[in-house]
Amino acid sequence: MTPEDLSTALTACLQDAVDAGEISVAVPAVVKVERPKNREHGDWATNVAMQLGKQAGMAPRDLAALLAERLRRAPGVVGVEIAGPGFLNITLDAAAAGELARTVVQAGADYGRNSALVGHVVNMEFVSANPTGPLHIGHTRWAALGDAISRLLRASGAELTAEYYINDAGHQMDVFAQSVYNRLHGLPVPEGGYPGEYVQDLARQVSTDHPDLRTLTEQAALPVIREAAYVHQMRDIRDTLAAFGVHFDIWFSERQLHSSGAIESAVRRLREQGHIEDRDGAVWLRTTDFGDDKDRVLIRANGEPTYFAADAAYYLSKKDRGFTEKIYLLGADHHGYVGRLKAIAACAGDDPQHNIEVLIGQLISVNGAKLSKRAGNIIELKDLVDWLGADALRYSLARYPADSPITIDPEILTSRTNDNPVFYVQYAHARSKGASRTAEAAGVDRSAFDASLLTHATESDLLARLGEFPSIVAQAAQFREPHRVARHLEVIAGAYHSWYAACRIVPAATDEGAGEITDTNRTRLWLNEATAQVLANGLDLLGVSAPERM
Incomplete structure (x- = not known):
């Protein structure tokens, strides 16, 4: 049973209670379940009774008792306890929990993909460096995060187009x-x-x-x-x-806006919307109508369009191409763009709370990085990749929120120790692949699977962490926060290393020779390969490789 399965069971219990006339609440589409900090409190917990108690007109503990009675009858649930003001602590039987290992292996690369953003049609613009020089450290963060966010949105069902805006005019x-x-x-x-x-x-x-x-x-x-x-x-x-492993679906040239008449068309359309004002010989867009700090000039008095006019025409181009949601990923020096871009959306008749999203990334620094002799007074992205490696650089950028400044320590990123987060996760994947090779050589295969045999505490913990992965991916996509995936991969890696030390896949040798291979060994091989699959899937979402040997 996955966390999603348990959530569905809880939703069904709520709906049954509503249908029976026992409570009157709006049944949520998803009931959140979480891993309790103390394993003695069960496998999973939910505070849904506390959330809905007031709406139901009853004490949360009473609502929890009503739900617990139904949930105890659900397949795979062996215990439901009420704690504190109305928490439900849920314990699954070993077979229900262990079944996840087979689910992951059978799903393969699709495990973690979800439907949280199905129906969203998104254009995401990022990097968009001027074509007047090489990419440098200032572009590095959004190259890594932008590509990771693109992967997450697609994995969560969004129809996403990654776009690079080439500032090739002016x-x-x-x-x-x-x-x-x-x-x-x-x-x-x-x-x-x-x-x-x-x-x-x-x-x-x-x-x-x-x-x-x-x-x-x-x-x-x-x-x-x-x-x-x-x-x-x-x-x-x-x-x-x-x-650096970054792909764009569209490379959009600013010159296209000028040569196609898109800027003139944009001015005409915005005038029809009623937000254009002619003043002092220039054409102005009244962005202050929608919260901007000042109105913006579209066409100068000499007849020349401004950069802002191109921004407006570009926004309308995205709208005309069918992108209902536009995400802009901008650098730390672009805070002033947030208000004006949202004002463009409003002037174009869109909802700036829904149709446009602007994310600002903070600066990064790398200890010991040298200015590029080739490029002048900047640190080139290609030099950072050559020095630190694309995997280490991308992972280290992905594991922090975009709005937090980062200082990267090359000594850690180039070390082959557990202090290096990317090494820690990649090594867990390589170790699991090595364990599969060792198992094959010893004659252990996946010809049998008995989920009820996965009863060790480290197995329960590892299964729970693997089970959380799809919801982590969905959350990371919804909040545009790849670091949620990176941090969870580190949790999975830790749980795997603990399990690997405690539970043997290949039976120990005896004085008589090789140990007897049992279904426990075979079932553990399923769990080992499920872990490898989740680690590989997660690393791929971050644009980081999953080596099979290290």
């Missing part, structure tokens, strides 16, 4: 082209331009692509350089993200 691209041009001709970096050896590299690549470039006038050369350098820099960004 003055910054002109400065970028000028920087490459100056390097090509041995001139100083222009004022406000881009330093770093990567610009010199781009100059060499562009001149190889266009051998006659040096013969062109500056006016003729700049558009050619701008496009060629842009293509090379975007290739570098794509390759860096791929090496």
